[in-house]
Structures are given as structure tokens and as C-alpha cells.
Amino acid sequence: METFLNRYRNLTVLLVALLAQLVLLAYQVRSHGDVRLIRVWAVTGVMPLARVLEGVRSNTFGFFREYFVLLDVRTENERLKKELGTLKMENQFLKTELATADRAQALAAFQSRSPSRTLAARIIGTGTGANSKVVFLDRGSNFGVGKGMAVVTPDGIVGKVIASYPTASQVILITDPSFAAGVISQKNRIHGTLKGQGHSICMIDYIQNEENVAVSEWFYTSGDDRVFPKGLPVGQVKISRQGKMFFKEVLLVPSGLQQGLEEVLIVLEGVHQDIPEVPQTQQPLHLLPAPPRDPASGEAHGVLSGNLSTDADQMLDRYKRIGETQGHTYGVAGPKPPNFNVTPEPPKPPRAEPAKP
Amino acid sequence: MPSKLIPTDYREDAPVKNFLRDDTKFASSKIAFFQYLTVAIFLFLVSGFWQLQVQNPDYYLDRAARNRIRSQPIQAPRGKILDRDGRVIVDSHSSFSLSLARVNLKPEHLKSICEGLDIDYPDLVERLRRFDRTRARYESIIVKDELTAGEIAFVEAHRGQDTFPEMELIHAQRRLYPRGGLAAHVIGYTGEVSEQELNTTEFARFRQGDVIGKAGIERQHNDTLMGVDGQRRVIVDNVGRVRKVIDKKEASSGRSLTLTIDLDLQVVAELAMENRRGAVVAFDPRTGEVLAMVSRPAYDPNKFAGRIRSKDWMEIRNHPENPLLNRSIQAQLAPGSTFKPFIAMAALAAGVADPSVTFHCGGGASFYGRYFRCHSAKGHGSVDLHKGMIHSCDVYFYNLGNRLSIDKIAEWAELAGFGKRTGIDLPGEAEGIVPSTRWKVRNFRQKWYAGETISVAIGQGALTVTPLQMAHAVGGLIMGGVWHKPHLVRDPSHAGEPKRSDLDASHVARVLDGLYGVVNEGGTAARSRIPGIEFCGKTGTAQPVSRELQLSGKLGDKAKDNAWFFGFAPKQDPEIVVVALYEAGEHGPEAAPIVRDVIKAYFDKKARTAPPPVMAAIPMREEVAQGAQ
Numbered sequence: 009m010e011t012f013l014n015r016y017r018n019l020t021v022l023l024v025a026l027l028a029q030l031v032l033l034a035y036q037v038r039s040h041g042d043v044r045l046i047r048v049w050a051v052t053g054v055m056p057l058a059r060v061l062e063g064v065r066s067n068t069f070g071f072f073r074e075y076f077v078l079l080d081v082r083t084e085n086e087r088l089k090k091e092l093g094t095l096k097m098e099n100q101f102l103k104t105e106l107a108t109a110d111r112a113q114a115l116a117a118f119q120s121r122s123p124s125r126t127l128a129a130r131i132i133g134t135g136t137g138a139n140s141k142v143v144f145l146d147r148g149s150n151f152g153v154g155k156g157m158a159v160v161t162p163d164g165i166v167g168k169v170i171a172s173y174p175t176a177s178q179v180i181l182i183t184d185p186s187f188a189a190g191v192i193s194q195k196n197r198i199h200g201t202l203k204g205q206g207h208s209i210c211m212i213d214y215i216q217n218e219e220n221v222a223v224s225e226w227f228y229t230s231g232d233d234r235v236f237p238k239g240l241p242v243g244q245v246k247i248s249r250q251g252k253m254f255f256k257e258v259l260l261v262p263s264g265l266q267q268g269l270e271e272v273l274i275v276l277e278g279v280h281q282d283i284p285e286v287p288q289t290q291q292p293l294h295l296l297p298a299p300p301r302d303p304a305s306g307e308a309h310g311v312l313s314g315n316l317s318t319d320a321d322q323m324l325d326r327y328k329r330i331g332e333t334q335g336h337t338y339g340v341a342g343p344k345p346p347n348f349n350v351t352p353e354p355p356k357p358p359r360a361e362p363a364k365p
Numbered sequence: 366m367p368s369k370l371i372p373t374d375y376r377e378d379a380p381v382k383n384f385l386r387d388d389t390k391f392a393s394s395k396i397a398f399f400q401y402l403t404v405a406i407f408l409f410l411v412s413g414f415w416q417l418q419v420q421n422p423d424y425y426l427d428r429a430a431r432n433r434i435r436s437q438p439i440q441a442p443r444g445k446i447l448d449r450d451g452r453v454i455v456d457s458h459s460s461f462s463l464s465l466a467r468v469n470l471k472p473e474h475l476k477s478i479c480e481g482l483d484i485d486y487p488d489l490v491e492r493l494r495r496f497d498r499t500r501a502r503y504e505s506i507i508v509k510d511e512l513t514a515g516e517i518a519f520v521e522a523h524r525g526q527d528t529f530p531e532m533e534l535i536h537a538q539r540r541l542y543p544r545g546g547l548a549a550h551v552i553g554y555t556g557e558v559s560e561q562e563l564n565t566t567e568f569a570r571f572r573q574g575d576v577i578g579k580a581g582i583e584r585q586h587n588d589t590l591m592g593v594d595g596q597r598r599v600i601v602d603n604v605g606r607v608r609k610v611i612d613k614k615e616a617s618s619g620r621s622l623t624l625t626i627d628l629d630l631q632v633v634a635e636l637a638m639e640n641r642r643g644a645v646v647a648f649d650p651r652t653g654e655v656l657a658m659v660s661r662p663a664y665d666p667n668k669f670a671g672r673i674r675s676k677d678w679m680e681i682r683n684h685p686e687n688p689l690l691n692r693s694i695q696a697q698l699a700p701g702s703t704f705k706p707f708i709a710m711a712a713l714a715a716g717v718a719d720p721s722v723t724f725h726c727g728g729g730a731s732f733y734g735r736y737f738r739c740h741s742a743k744g745h746g747s748v749d750l751h752k753g754m755i756h757s758c759d760v761y762f763y764n765l766g767n768r769l770s771i772d773k774i775a776e777w778a779e780l781a782g783f784g785k786r787t788g789i790d791l792p793g794e795a796e797g798i799v800p801s802t803r804w805k806v807r808n809f810r811q812k813w814y815a816g817e818t819i820s821v822a823i824g825q826g827a828l829t830v831t832p833l834q835m836a837h838a839v840g841g842l843i844m845g846g847v848w849h850k851p852h853l854v855r856d857p858s859h860a861g862e863p864k865r866s867d868l869d870a871s872h873v874a875r876v877l878d879g880l881y882g883v884v885n886e887g888g889t890a891a892r893s894r895i896p897g898i899e900f901c902g903k904t905g906t907a908q909p910v911s912r913e914l915q916l917s918g919k920l921g922d923k924a925k926d927n928a929w930f931f932g933f934a935p936k937q938d939p940e941i942v943v944v945a946l947y948e949a950g951e952h953g954p955e956a957a958p959i960v961r962d963v964i965k966a967y968f969d970k971k972a973r974t975a976p977p978p979v980m981a982a983i984p985m986r987e988e989v990a991q992g993a994q
Contacts, residue, residue, distance in 0.1 A: 191518070349972065
């Protein structure tokens with residue numbers, strides 16, 4: 009047997025290699041995995057090394073940074089000792105400020121107050137696509153990370169997980185051209201779809217030209233996409249103008265990517281939150297009541313409103329209110345015919361529900 | 366070692382010896398060369414494989430995806446439909462639908478898609494199964510229309526190749542109709558051209574998938590309202606996402622159409638007909654412009670704006686009251702007493718209704734061996750033309766009819782426009798029936814009996830009219846014999862030349878006096894008087910079936926008498942005629958308040974839109990006048 013194998017060694021090796029490939033292919037098909045095994049192994053194999061290298065890099069840079077900072081501090085302290093004692097206090101204040109602004113602390117603070125269950129992760133690599141904006145995180149399926157999970161920072165949303173490996177995961181950033189998410193404006197609660205464009209500015213699509221979106225207005229996640237929980241900040245509007253066809257051209261600066269990306273949170277279980285109200289920045293302006301409406305021009309003309317109604321609908325509402333105002337039932341004989349030139353009473357607001365105990 | 370193997374006889378044979386030694390070396394070196402070459406090739410392939418599959422998979426995937434050019438049509442918005450004052454009745458709006466590309470469809474995705482978009486999962490599976498049986502694999506299926514902003518966000522967020530690549534967003538121009546079926550029968554609705562329609566000459570020039578007008582004005586003026594679609598060529602990736610627009614030809618929208626409809630009157634007429642079955646037509650007798658046209662029950666044209674759901678279609682089609690029927694132009698019913706003014710005109714012209722002629726009404730009268738009842742069981746006593754009109758005395762008009770022949774009545778009815786289409790610019794108008802001896806022979810091969818004329822004289826029997834025909838006929842009569850063609854588009858070319866007939870002015874005046882008395886002299890519509898307005902009219906109560914069938918109760922509500930009323934104002938130089946048909950209204954006066962409200966709305970609007978009185982000319986001071994010179 010041994011002689012036989014030695015004699016046909018090359019053929020045997022080829023057959024064993026083919027058999028192994030067949031077995032692996034069969035395993036991949038059986039396991040329904042949509043990620044190639046070679047990729048899983050490669051990522052699993054490379055990630056420990058990448059993590060070590062990243063650790064070495066960050067520690068080395070950290071060491072030198074600390075060294076020079078300490079050197080600076082020592083020099084500064086020596087100088088300060090020679091100079092005014094008040095400057096010592098200022099230096100201490102600045103140090104405290106730096107410590108407060110520490111990203112990790114902010115992340116932890118956000119994590120603790122967010123109702124969603126999140127997992128902190130570090131970015132350990134970036135993708136190489138021409139336009140793609142993809143990063144790798146150091147947490148994967150071993151930590152419960154799954155495909156389609158949202159990735160955020162305290163400043164705003166960052167992206168979503170598109171592939172999860174045992175020890176790492178791949179995240180598509182919101183600036184990627186194939187990224188989309190449901191968003192809602194803070195002021196007028198207008199729904200739209202956030203889309204990446206391959207650069208640092210995102211666009212918001214499907215907002216009707218008739219809608220009002222102001223520059224600097226904040227957008228939040230709407231929860232419509234079933235990826236991001238409602239109420240997370242997305243960014244501020246940079247440009248808002250009329251579009252050529254039906255939809256506004258709204259460009260937005262994503263807030264989650266402005267401070268650079270090192271640590272992020274993966275949303276393992278999202279909880280929807282309310283959209284925060286617009287803060288009152290100014291004293292309310294005193295306005296006179298509106299002048300009485302001319303009955304002849306009571307009906308609106310022309311522009312299609314955002315709630316999709318025609319002038320005919322508005323006319324119907326107006327004449328219904330005229331009838332209600334005079335207690336007139338249309339088409340039924342009454343003591344006197346209605347006067348259609350009266351100003352109808354404004355529509356009654358819906359009655360508030362009684363508070364439940 | 367090899368030398369031992371070489372036979373002695375050949376030891377001195379150098380060429381052979383060398384050949385044998387060189388061959389072995391040659392073979393081993395060749396094998397080694399090929400082994401190294403194989404390893405090198407393999408390493409090259411592995412490195413390529415590594416680069417493709419591990420190092421840069423997204424980059425190459427991205428590049429591979431950018432190689433498809435697709436031509437996308439840009440649907441042109443249809444023109445707006447406006448009322449006579451330029452107010453929008455029908456508009457268009459941008460809309461999105463979700464389709465599933467069945468080529469890429471993975472059944473395990475369906476549940477999540479249904480969950481994300483609130484679609485009934487078993488229903489979708491069933492629809493897909495049916496679709497699979499009849500359609501080619503490459504055809505996509507539309508699973509939801511009118512997506513909300515949130516649903517669009519869901520589709521956009523998940524239609525990447527990582528999640529549900531089978532989802533496709535389709536942008537369309539959707540018609541926006543008034544809510545609640547307001548003016549539904551006038552406007553009509555749009556829809557995709559069907560295969561049957563493509564085989565007709567009217568729609569042969571359209572292509573599969575084109576959206577056309579299917580009913581009402583949308584159909585009648587489809588060419589005006591329909592725009593010209595544009596097109597853009599785009600590069601799309603493998604999931605259909607547009608990567609780049611190569612070129613674009615913009616769509617040009619359809620032209621707007623201004624109707625003669627006055628929304629103020631239309632809305633009042635709609636409100637007056639709420640929860641009723643019937644029709645209202647308001648008509649300007651001076652021009653033929655239709656100011657309002659209502660048919661109830663109505664349907665919601667917005668349901669047709671996309672693809673009507675089969676459930677909605679079945680509901681509309683199987684509705685017992687047939688909401689698709691435009692009763693204004695398609696309901697052919699006996700007019701009842703509203704026909705009496707035309708009998709009066711015929712009788713005056715024939716000299717059988719002289720003012721001095723009176724008939725006694727004791728609650729009924731016998732003609733040709735049959736007793737015909739009056740609507741007033743106790744009778745009206747001695748009745749002349751004026752009284753007969755005011756109180757709508759049946760016995761008086763039985764006698765007039767008896768003195769006139771059926772052919773004389775038919776002649777006058779046809780003169781007024783009954784028994785033929787008015788020619789309004791709407792599809793599907795009905796003709797109605799004006800019975801005559803010739804009509805009976807032609808349709809039943811029977812002779813006309815004089816007793817049948819008695820019923821026709823009070824607007825019963827075989828006589829049927831549509832509400833629009835009644836409005837048109839009354840309009841011509843009160844204008845002294847000038848019948849303008851009813852039309853809905855505010856364009857003089859649609860009006861055409863009016864039909865004229867020299868009616869005796871004194872006869873017209875006598876009929877108008879009677880119609881004035883109906884409302885203002887304690888007649889059958891006295892409760893619908895409008896102070897300050899010379900409102901005239903005539904009530905009518907028409908039996909839809911025989912008295913025996915009515916009493917049997919088999920037909921329920923449908924057997925009840927129909928209430929008719931036509932009114933116009935002012936008495937001199939009338940400006941508006943309104944006809945109301947209230948099916949199962951039982952008594953003619955029940956329809957009068959409907960007309961009253963519309964007429965009141967007309968004059969109230971006229972008062973508020975009247976231009977301010979012109980100021981008296983102020984005499985110019987002499988020096989100013991000189992300076993001006």
C-alpha cells in the first residue's frame with residue numbers, strides 16, 4: 009500500500025486536495041453561509057495578528073505621545089513654577105477639560121443612558137473599494153453581533169453591520185453610496201430617506217418640494233428602516249433647495265463622522281425613542297391676530313399642499329362648515345334657505361382624550 | 366551503475382551510450398522544471414485568488430456590477446382638471462410602488478419584506494403563486510402601491526445585495542382625485558390600458574403599460590390631458606440601483622383642462638345628495654355650460670388611480686346600487702309630472718288648453734274603460750292650466766293628453782330634445798325613450814292604443830328621460846325655444862350652434878307663470894321658496910314599477926316612487942336650470958330643496974363676486990384738464 013502511495017504520490021496528493029475541496033464546498037453549501045469559508049478563515053486568522061499590530065501601534069504611539077506630553081507638561085510646569093501661580097490653575101483646568109472630552113468616557117456615558125443595549129467596539133481596519141466606505145470592527149458574532157445591526161456614536165449614527173465574523177465585523181458607513189436609512193426632521197417631522205454619496209456629505213431623498221426643511225435643522229432616525237432605532241441623531245442640514253422634479257434637494261452633514269472614528273457602539277437591541285423637541289432659543293415674538301378672512305377669497309387656490317388634497321376637497325370642507333354654522337342640512341327643506349356668504353366657523357380641534365388614571 | 370546494465374557488445378558504441386545517459390538526465394530535469402512551473406502557476410493563481418476573494422472582494426464586486434445600461438421611461442404627469450374659476454379639481458402627484466424581481470426572489474425573504482412593509486404574507490404568497498402560473502419569469506410583480514415615506518426608507522435601506530435585492534422601487538405619476546367621490550362621474554378615472562382596449566381602434570396607438578383615461582372627462586379628453594413620456598439611459602448595478610445617468614429626455618406634462626363646472630355649485634349639490642340615490646344637473650341655459658353634475662352613489666376614483674385591488678373592484682361592481690352608473694346621463698327613468706310643462710306647450714300650440722278651458726278633478730277620471738287616479742285623492746275641483754300646473758293636477762293633464770295624440774306629444778318631446786343624446790362631451794350618454802305609434806310598431810310590432818297616451822301625458826308609461834335631457838329641454842323651453850348643446854369643457858368650440866324653434870312667446874309666458882306659481886303661489890314646491898329670488902320649478906313623482914308590484918313589496922326600496930324637481934331662476938332671462946332626481950324619494954317635493962340649495966349657492970356667489978359699483982365720473986377741474994392737454 010505504502011509502495012503504491014509512494015509510486016503515485018502526486019496523483020494521491022491531487023486526489024486528496026480535490027476531495028478536501030469537495031468536502032469544504034459541500035460544508036459551505038450545507039451550512040447556508042453567505043460568506044465564503046476562505047474569507048472567514050482568512051479574517052479569523054488575520055484578525056488576531058491585526059489586533060496585536062494595532063495594539064502595538066496604538067501603545068507605541070501612546071507611549072511617545074504620553075512621553076512628549078509629559079515632557080511638555082514638565083517643561084510647562086517648570087516654566088509655570090517660575091511664573092504666575094494663577095497660570096497653574098488654568099493649566100489644571102485645561103487638563104480637566106481634556107479629560108472630560110475623552111472619547112471613551114463620552115461613549116460610556118452614552119452607553120449607560122441609552123435605553124438600547126449596545127456593545128462598544130474599536131475600528132481596526134478599513135475597506136479598499138473605490139467608492140465604498142467600509143470599516144472593520146474588533147467585535148463579531150462571538151459577542152452577539154449580527155448582520156443588519158446599527159452602529160452609532162454619541163454624536164450620531166455611523167453605519168450598519170453588513171457581515172459578521174467570529175471575532176470581527178464589517179460595517180458599511182452612512183457615506184457609502186449604497187447606504188440608506190429612514191430619517192425624520194426635528195422641526196416639522198418630515199420623513200425622508202438618507203443616502204450616502206461616496207463623500208462626506210449625505211443626501212436626504214423623497215422630501216416633497218412643498219415641504220419646509222430649513223438649513224441647520226437636525227434630522228434624526230425615524231425607525232422606518234427597521235435598522236436604526238428611532239430618535240438617534242443623524243446630522244444637520246447644510247443645503248435645502250427646490251428640486252428639479254418633485255423632491256427637494258437636501259444635503260446633510262452627518263454628525264456621527266465629524267469627530268473621527270475610533271470607538272463606536274453596536275446596537276444589539278434597539279429601543280425607539282422620541283425625537284427631541286427644538287429648543288427655544290429666542291423669546292416668543294408678539295404677533296397681532298390675523299385679519300378677518302374675506303369670504304370671497306376663503307378658498308385656497310393652486311398649490312398642492314403636503315397633505316395631498318385638491319381645491320375641491322377644501323371647498324367641500326368649507327361648505328360643510330357653512331352648513332354646520334347655520335344648522336342647515338343640505339337638500340332638506342327648512343324654514344329658510346342657507347346664506348352661503350357667511351364666514352364659516354373654523355374647524356374644531358379634536359377633543360383631547362381624558363387622562364387615564 | 367547504469368554501465369553494468371549496458372550489454373558488452375554495445376560498450377564501445379558511444380552514440381548509443383551517450384543517448385541513454387542524456388535521456389535520463391533530460392527527463393529528470395524536465396520533470397523538475399515542470400514541477401517548479403506548476404508550483405509557480407499555482408502560486409500565481411493562489412495570489413490572484415487571494416486578491417479577488419480575500420483582499421479586495423468589494424472592489425471587484427463593485428466593478429463587475431457597473432456594467433449594465435438600462436433605458437428607463439419617465440412618466441409624464443397628466444394635465445390638471447380645473448373648474449371654471451381655475452380651482453384644481455384633479456391633480457397629479459408623485460408616487461412609489463414596490464415590485465419584486467422574481468428572477469432574484471428568495472422565498473425566505475418574503476416574510477421579512479411583508480413584516481417591514483405591512484403586507485399580508487399568505488396573500489402575497491398566493492399572489493406570487495398565481496403570477497408564476499401566467500407570467501414569464503423575468504416579469505416583476507408589483508406588491509404594494511402608494512408607499513409611505515417610511516416604507517420607502519425601508520425599501521431603500523434593504524434593497525442592497527446583502528439583504529433583499531429583489532425589491533425594486535417604481536416611480537409613477539399618480540392621479541389625485543377629490544375625496545369622497547366628488548364629481549367622480551364627471552371626471553372619470555385613469556388606469557393601465559388593458560389588452561382588450563389595445564385591440565380597439567380608440568386605444569390601438571397606445572402601448573402595454575400606458576396609463577389612459579378610462580371614464581368621464583379623463584377618457585373623453587385623454588389626448589389633451591395625457592403628456593409625452595420622457596426617457597433616460599442609466600447605468601445600473603446588478604440590483605438595479607442607478608449608478609450613473611448617461612442621457613435624459615425630459616417628459617412633457619399634459620395640458621390642463623378647464624371645465625364649465627363651478628366647484629361652489631358642485632359641492633353644494635354633492636352635499637345635498639349625500640346618502641341619497643340619484644342625480645343633479647345644473648345648467649346655464651344661455652350657453653349650454655354644465656355648472657354641476659352629480660351622480661350618487663359614487664365611487665372613489667383614487668382607488669383606480671393605481672391598480673385597483675380586486676377586492677375593491679368586486680365591491681364596486683357588485684354594489685346593488687351600481688355606483689359606476691352616471692345617473693345624470695345614463696339613468697333612463699319616467700320623468701313624472703316634470704314632463705307636464707311640455708304637454709302644456711303642446712296643448713297650447715294645438716289649441717286644446719285655452720285658458721277658458723277647465724276640467725273637473727274629483728280625484729280621478731275614466732278613459733277608455735280604465736280609471737286613472739289623480740295624486741290628490743280628494744281631487745282639485747275645477748282646474749285650468751295655471752291651477753293644473755301649480756298643483757300638478759293629473760286629471761287636467763290626462764284630459765290634455767287625451768285631446769292631443771301620442772304623435773303630437775312625441776313631436777313636442779323630440780323638439781325639446783328628449784329621445785336622443787344631447788351630445789355632451791362625456792362617453793356613454795343614454796338616449797331615453799319617446800314613445801310614438803311608429804316607435805311601438807318598430808319595437809313591438811303592435812299598434813298604439815289611445816289609453817296609453819293618458820299615462821304619457823303625466824310623464825309615465827314608456828316615456829323615459831335622463832336628468833341631463835330634462836335640464837337641456839327645460840333650458841330651451843324657458844329661453845323661448847333656443848336649445849344650447851350641454852358641454853363640460855370651457856371652450857367656445859365645444860358649445861356648437863344652438864337649436865332654435867319659434868315658440869309662441871305668449872305660450873311660453875303662460876307656462877312660466879305656472880312654474881312660478883309652483884314655488885311662489887302655494888304650489889307643490891311652496892316650501893322651497895327663496896325670498897328675493899324669482900325661483901320657478903316643477904315637481905314630479907314617478908312610478909318606477911306598476912302599482913301592484915309596489916304593493917307586493919318584492920322590490921323593496923327600488924319600487925318606491927322617484928322624486929324629480931326642476932327649477933330655474935330668475936323667471937325673466939333665466940341664468941340657471943337645476944334638475945334633481947332623487948330615486949326612491951317618494952314625493953316630488955322631496956327633491957325641491959336640493960335644487961333650492963344649488964340655486965341659492967349660485968346667486969350668493971354671484972352677489973359676492975359681483976364687481977363693485979362703478980363710481981360716478983368726477984368732473985375734472987379745468988386747470989387740470991388743460992394741463993393734461
